[in-house]
Amino acid sequence: MPDTDPAIRVERLHRTFGGGRRRRETVALDHIDLTIPAGEVHGLLGPNGAGKTTLCKILSTVLLPTGGTATVDGHDVVRETAAVRRSVGIVFGGERGLYTRLTARANLEFWAALYGLRGRGLSQRVDALLERFGLTDRAHERVEGFSRGMKQRLHLARGLVGDPRVVLLDEPTTGMDPVAAHDFRDLVRELRAEGRTVLLTTHDMAEAEAVCDRVSLVDGGRILATERPATLGTWISRYASVEARDVPPSTVDELRALPGVRAVHHVPPDRIRVETGAEDAAPAVLRLLVDAGVGDVSTALPSLADVYLHVIGDRGMRVNK
Numbered sequence: 001m002p003d004t005d006p007a008i009r010v011e012r013l014h015r016t017f018g019g020g021r022r023r024r025e026t027v028a029l030d031h032i033d034l035t036i037p038a039g040e041v042h043g044l045l046g047p048n049g050a051g052k053t054t055l056c057k058i059l060s061t062v063l064l065p066t067g068g069t070a071t072v073d074g075h076d077v078v079r080e081t082a083a084v085r086r087s088v089g090i091v092f093g094g095e096r097g098l099y100t101r102l103t104a105r106a107n108l109e110f111w112a113a114l115y116g117l118r119g120r121g122l123s124q125r126v127d128a129l130l131e132r133f134g135l136t137d138r139a140h141e142r143v144e145g146f147s148r149g150m151k152q153r154l155h156l157a158r159g160l161v162g163d164p165r166v167v168l169l170d171e172p173t174t175g176m177d178p179v180a181a182h183d184f185r186d187l188v189r190e191l192r193a194e195g196r197t198v199l200l201t202t203h204d205m206a207e208a209e210a211v212c213d214r215v216s217l218v219d220g221g222r223i224l225a226t227e228r229p230a231t232l233g234t235w236i237s238r239y240a241s242v243e244a245r246d247v248p249p250s251t252v253d254e255l256r257a258l259p260g261v262r263a264v265h266h267v268p269p270d271r272i273r274v275e276t277g278a279e280d281a282a283p284a285v286l287r288l289l290v291d292a293g294v295g296d297v298s299t300a301l302p303s304l305a306d307v308y309l310h311v312i313g314d315r316g317m318r319v320n321k
């Protein structure tokens with residue numbers, strides 16, 4: 001592969017499900033474009049049904065696109081499936097993909113054999129992965145007796161068995177406890193230090209901020225924005241809201257006229273909530289309330305769901321124009 005090729009290049013990628021005579025068509029991916037340079041950790045952040053898993057499945061050749069193109073490590077996911085499979089390791093969260101009646105070691109041996117490893121090379125790779133993921137002591141136990149966190153670690157080991165240049169992690173921390181989730185973040189940093197490209201799907205904005213070089217916000221099969229995580233922080237501060245009690249009507253009017261104020265809602269019986277939509281708006285609202293002598297004031301950062309709603313709403317309108 002020439003070094004200039006991105007690790008992942010997706011152009012006008014489209015995937016629908018259903019749409020037969022009686023079934024409504026679902027658009028899982030709506031003509032998306034995405035370019036991820038080699039060595040980047042890229043987050044796909046979005047609500048349920050956004051299309052994240054569909055994209056991972058297409059990139060790992062498990063699913064065919066309806067239209068458009070995708071390449072991994074310079075190889076086309078439709079025409080060069082064998083080469084793509086050699087380049088990609090995929091890790092799904094949850095229970096999928098492990099043979100629970102086999103031991104941890106047997107699971108890894110099975111996958112290593114599928115990647116063409118044999119004999120000494122195979123056992124060295126498997127030993128190294130068991131060690132890396134803290135499973136050496138339990139290697140000869142059946143997976144059905146493993147805790148959820150141990151299964152997750154085995155999933156990660158499995159994803160790396162073929163020494164892939166590109167690692168697709170689909171909700172890998174679902175169900176992990178905070179310590180395991182912390183270890184996972186270290187692992188992603190290690191993968192990057194090893195020069196691998198990582199595509200990580202998650203619902204968790206904090207996780208995305210902690211490990212990703214860039215994040216794409218996905219909803220309804222579209223990529224609404226691709227930004228560096230620091231920009232996600234400004235999205236959050238941009239959508240802060242301020243609540244206050246016993247605000248005189250004239251001050252409410254002044255608040256409505258402030259730049260960056262999106263709405264002022266009455267919250268019965270005696271409160272108002274001011275929603276902002278610009279970075280400096282919340283401090284300006286606070287100043288105005290304090291200057292007006294309003295004492296009972298509080299601010300709230302929006303939840304992740306609020307940020308989705310605001311950003312998706314804003315960009316959605318622009319996309320739909």
Ligand SMILES: Nc1ncnc2c1ncn2[C@@H]1O[C@H](COP(=O)(O)OP(=O)(O)OP(=O)(O)O)[C@@H](O)[C@H]1O
Binds near residue numbers: 017018048053055
């Ligand atoms: N095999 C399928 N048959 C029919 N519809 C499907 C199929 N797979 C996915 N879809 C639909 O495509 C859309 C995108 O699903 P996808 O699983 O890619 O979303 P996601 O972002 O991974 O969501 P989640 O976070 O819930 O895993 C959804 O509307 C889903 O119902």
